Amino acid sequence: MKTIRYYISVAAISIRQSIQSRLEYPFMLIGHVLANCIQWVIGFATIKFVVDQFGSIGGWGYESLAFLYGMSVLSHGLAVVFFIQTWGMGYWMIDGEFDRFLLRPMNLIFQFLFDDFNLIGFTDIIPGLMVFVYGCVKVHLTPSFGNILLILCTLAGGTLIRGAVWMFCGSMSFWTRSPANFTDMVGELFERVSIYPLTIYPRWVQALFTFLLPLAWITFWPVKDILEPEPGILPVPMAAVTLAVGLLLFAGSCVVFRAGMGRYESAGS
Amino acid sequence: MNIIEVSHLVKEYKKIKKERGLRGAVKNLFVQNTETVRAVDDISFSIEKGDIVGYIGPNGAGKSTTVKMLSGIMRPTSGEILIDGISPQEDRKRVVRNLGVVFGQRSQLNWDLRLGETFELLKRIYQIEDKTYTENLGTLNEIFQIDRFIDTPVRQLSLGQRMRGDLVAAMLHSPEVLFLDEPTIGLDVEAKYSVRKFIKEINQRGKTTIILTTHDLGDIQELCQRVIIINEGAIIEDGSLDELIDKIAPYRHLIIDFYHPVTIPHPHAELVSVREARSVYRFRKDEITAARLIEDISHTAPIKEVGLEEAKIDDIIRTVYQQGSTCKA
Secondary structure (H helix, E strand, O other), X not given: OHHHHHHHHHHHHHHHHHHHHHHOOHHHHHHHHHHHHHHHHHHHHHHHHHHHHHOOEOOEOHHHHHHHHHHHHHHHHHHHHXXXXXXXXXXXXXXXXXXXXXXXXXXXXXXXXHOOOOHHHHHHHHHHHHHHHHHHHHOOOOOOHHHHHHHHHHHHHHHHHHHHHHHHHHHHHHHHOOOOOOHHHHHHHHHHHHHOOHHHOOHHHXXXXXXXXXXXXXXXXXXXXXXXXXXXXXXXXXXXXXXXXXXXXXXXXXXHHHHHHHHOOOOOO | OEEEEXXXXXXXXXXXXXXXXXXXXXXXXXXXXXXXXXXEEEEEEEEEOOOEEXXXXXXXXXXXXXXXXXXXXXXXXXXXXXXXXXXXXOOHHHHHOOEEEEEOOOOOXXXXXXXXXXXXXXXXXXXXXXXXXXXXHHHHHHHHOHHHOOOOEHHXXXXXXXXXXXXXXXXXXXXXXXXXXXXXXXXXHHHHHHHHHHHHHHHHHHOOEEEEEOOOHHHHHHHOOEEEEEEOOEEEEEEOHHXXXXXXXXXXXXXXXXXXXXXXOEOXXXXXXXXXXXXXXXXXXXXXXXXXXXXXXXXXXXXXXXXXXXXXXXXXXXXXXXXXXXXXX
């Protein structure tokens, strides 16, 4: 209990200081707000245009697509808030930035995750929320306790899946000793799989992203379950599976991170 | 009591040899020629509580590697380290709680924020009580006058101010052991002076044990009771600076200007040069004192001016480094 309170107090000041750091550069923040709002809103406008021309995408109307799209951008934003450090892990490793963590008497993963609480992620969350709320209204989602819980589980699970996969990729730098990792490439992959309904892909691709590389759980399965529940397939809601997959992957990525830190050799002479 | 115990410490790493050109690059993909290099080669020493020890050696001798292993950043290939009885490789958190580390080439300060913010973060991380924190900051401020720039963003500090900030950050939780890796690198005379003063003060006030690596021998002369010299990963000298000087350069030179050209030999000093009215004597300081020599000579001829030359510390250390390389080669 004392330990938890200690970690919370350090997390609080780290988050506060990360926000202060970002506020040092207000123009960068404004730039991101504009760029990300335009990017995501136009992204959705394109989807709506396609639906208006062809009637549906993978059997989904634009109302459901807005809900799916919004959910995806929201968990993307959250993942950017909490896990952006993973993008630069290779450089951190080469520059010996992890030294600082090793010299402080705290858990390494905690220090790594809370070192840079990224306010910029909220510039994704704003447009995400806009499209998501629009989607909620259009699909006439009842704001019941159950639905809210399912949405929160999906967001938490989706964020963890994204973050964990980034952390796997980032940790590879400990072995390759190269700053290049695949975080940006998997970022693209996340988008392809979580913004569009999985049903547009051939069956083997669907199976791949459901069982082998479980990215379809970020949005597709839980959203499908929220919009048109089919009881009987699973004993629990799909959103619960998303959360479980997220937690499991995150735990796995922590193990890989720790193993990587064991190989860490600092930098310089 | 020994607060630091290092025994048979070894750090090996693989050095990759690359072949020339494109053909070599393709070949390197399949066959890699690696060579195992020992950056630290069987080093043992122990340090008593409250000592300031200079850990010196030429570039690439293995100084930083040793400090990184001592502070738990790197794992040794073999050998054992105990800081206050605990191995940093086995219980990192417990060791670092009682450890301050400053790398002169690196900073732990938050670049974007005012200096004071980093101190507040460290206060939480090390769970420093409000009262202790205020006291410590007050004491450190007395030595360093950091309150003049505590509200300046770190990115706008001069190198000297930044280094002071880093030293204070490392000492906030009053650690018993402090590792300083080139703390005076790139600093001007004034900043160097104040860093040395800081090191002396914290050593005296809190009995902090300090290991200092440096290329500035002024640091060593002013601060260290003991020097450990390493070269090519192995210890080549370990002892007090005075002992080292006596061993490597036992001679001093006395320069005497007479009123007239004269040649006056002395039984305990060698007359190394006589040029017009100036004579230079070389003597061992354990055989005769300079005062005695001057007195003896002044009986024979009147002296106009005297000068005394000590062996330069830089030359002594250079001699040690060179000897170190040759005995290994």
